[in-house]
Amino acid sequence: MTVFDKLKKIFSPGKRHRRQVPFVVLFKTFQGLLEKNNKILDAIAAMGDKLGGDYVFDKNYIVSSCQEMRDLVYKLIYDLDTIAPSKYLGLYDAFQRINHEIEEELAGRPVIAQADCVIPFETISRDSGDVVGGKIANLAEVHNILGLPAPEGFVITTTAFKAFMEYNKIWDRIREQPFTVKAGQEVRALVEQGSLPPDLKRALQKTIEQLQPAAGDKKLLLAIRSSAWGEDGIHTFAGQFKSFLNQPVEKLVQAYKEVIGSAYSPSAIEYRRSKGISEDEVAMAVGCQLTIDAKVSGVLYTLDPTTPERDVMVINAVWGLGMPLVSGQVPGDRYLLNRTPPHEVEGLNVRHKVSMLAPKEGGGTEELSVPEELQMKPCLEREEMLRLAELALVIERYFKKPQDIEWALDKKNQFIILQTRPLNLQTQMANLVCNLTETVQEYPVIFRGQGNIAQRGVGAGQVVIVKDDEDMEDFPAGAILVGKYTSPRLAKAVPKASGILTDVGSPTGHMATIAREFRVPTIVNVGEATKILRPGQEITVDAEENVVYDGRVKELCYYEFTEEPFEESYEYRLISRVLKKIAPLNLLNPHDKNFAPEGCRTFHDITRFVHEKAVEELLDLEFHERSMGAPAKKLKLSIPLGLVVIDMGGGLEESAEGPEVEPDQVISLPLKATLDGMISPGMWSTEPVSVDLGSFMSSLTRTFSSSLATPKYLGQNLAMISKEYMNLSLRLGYHFNIIDAYISDKVNDNYAYFRFLGGVTDLQRRSRRARLLAELLEAHDFRVDVRGDLVVGRIKKLDTARMLLKMKTLGHLVAFTRQLDVTMTSDAEVENSKETFDRLTAGAIPERN
């Protein structure tokens, strides 16, 4: 018999009053709603897991998961509608809206948000490729995600391009078939004569004004470059489109038109024809970058395409601007550097450099002669080569392909990345890895199948074992980060690491999120990585197959280059796109205006909203007038918990009449034990926790009120009970806590479920608290699942006495951790808290079984 059936029995007919919906129906609905709530959250997490790369899935999986999710969410809304008829009809609209977007994605019609015509570089996100073009999207990732220096500026988007073509009525000409070179010529002329739509003109004006301070008191000068849709992705269109250097603002519009016109040059049309790209797929974004007054410029290939087996990178460099080198007019210096730190120089070919290109004051460029003492001098010093090599490999590791990078060294001696695109070396690579199996077998395996993959990929480097409190600034680029925990403190080192191994940790934790962000191959929970590996030891982390090799297995790294990165696969992109409509939680604070059906942007939002409102409805007085027979009673406790109890049968003594009830009148087994735990001496700390400035600010930015215990919050705690059952919804401080348990003498039916989420203060403290909770739960035999700062613990099938001990422990935990996120100021605090907890429970829990 399930819990459900039992409850149904308890609520057998006989208590009917003049309410519209019988309480038994309402309760059953609520119960179903909670079940769906948990199912949805689990399903969201399960879909998110697929991004890690451990799983093989196909499109069918994505489609059926979305279907399942959609059905659950719809039923969830329906449940709330049963509890509060017609009160939240807006949810159906929200559901339709989100579901429609998901269906469009699945049907292959990506929902591109109507983007602005002009977007500053710093606000470009990873998925803006469609509107900013491939080249700028790559560069923006390098700057906005990897944090590497790139020129400031903005992009005139593909939205602007379409508006321009529309405004000047050029589309019709383009759609004429067949599209000949002559038609291209006509289109170019039309573009040339065209004028900017007023909106675009205004947006440009505004953006230029905002950019001016970056140029200081100097004239604003821009490099204007094509960034076509799909350029620098699968198709490089290398050198097909026009670009202009050092243009004054007055010439921007003219240059813009010439760049987009170059999309219809004979060579571009021919290129598209050969690649099967249709003319109406053309969408040209144009990047406008602040001119870099370069001392040296050049191109770097992270792997020499002519001799990939040598494992060297190639740098070509000239004095001044890089245009003459890029266009092939001058050869420039050529340096070969070993790809492995410390990047020994393996070849130095210094050319005689007589002239150089330099930006002219006021705009344009000029050719200057190179001072004699520089003509035979290498453009880069050894130290500069080293810095450049490290930067380049950070980019390669991120994009998981050898890269072709355009760079400049400015007068302040800072390297600036101008452009990066994948080098296509598929064929060369295939030869290098043909005997992979034999080669790999020569390397000793240190770990195999130990730990969990958090981010796939392969990385090789020297082991650096980090302590929790070490400064991460000095982490050597390209090394393998080995740590005990997945501490958020390590985050700083992540972009520089070739790979990450940790002794403990969860593949869905915070660290894993960061590793995924930077695509650094990561295996967590390896066990004894810090003990077995030696600092300085060269290892290869194969986070594809979950193997760690002794030595640098270059063949494996090369093998990676030959594969399509998982992140670039259609399925990966599709699941990430649909997840955006499903997983993010935007509704955080129930007191926000935004906390409404209209504010729901994802299925997670809807789920959160429905749960909150369902609990609220059950706490609502009117509701209890409507559904008499199950009166809500306030529990009188020695701690300020503000708990409302709804007895569904046998949970309270029959003598418990009136609006308040004493703790000793509670019969419900799970509730009694939980309360016991909560009020154990010392657990419910009565000392007010001082909120330091950091967390105070953090709480403000999350728009919570700064007080930790407003009466409003205290009113949000509800226990639905019967003799054997309890569903406890708590909102303490700022986190949500659910405990659901059933305990009887039938061992096989017994279970307890604990869920903990949210909280004031920054992510670092919250994830420390999650770690603490997880470790404490595990120490008490719970099966634990941590996802970010969500902690779920489950236990089942213990005998009554042991179940009750577990409930008491949960009571302890609830009381003990209610404000812990505020105190979690350091990692050491986690250990301290664990000890305190153990000390407190030692007296309260007679024995560990």
Added chain:
Amino acid sequence: MSEDRKTQVLILDDEPIVWKRVKPALEKAGYEVEAFSQSSNAMRRVGEKDFDVVVTDLKMEGIDGMAFLTEVKKRSPRTEVIVITGFATMETAKESFQKGVFDFLAKPFKRGELLEIVKKAEAKVRQKEEK
């Protein structure tokens, strides 16, 4: 795995992403792998060459996985067949193919899980050879 000859594996799935992700894992583990998304090509290939292990989807667009695997077993009874299929079709798959199929794996699966099954199938093939 014997020293002289690599174990030969064929993968058939009409969703290229499946074998794209599986093939490298098997190759790195020392298998020689051929992958197909069209059953006609895979069918032709098994006519030319005996594979030790065949991994195939069951329900594919325009492809009858059952016919394919029947053909494989007919041509080369020593070959072990592993069926990978969507979770929903798992039960039907198990009922209709219990005979002759070495094992089943529901999609989505972890790459390590498939590798384990392939290893077991390989061991069985080797065992049969030794007899």
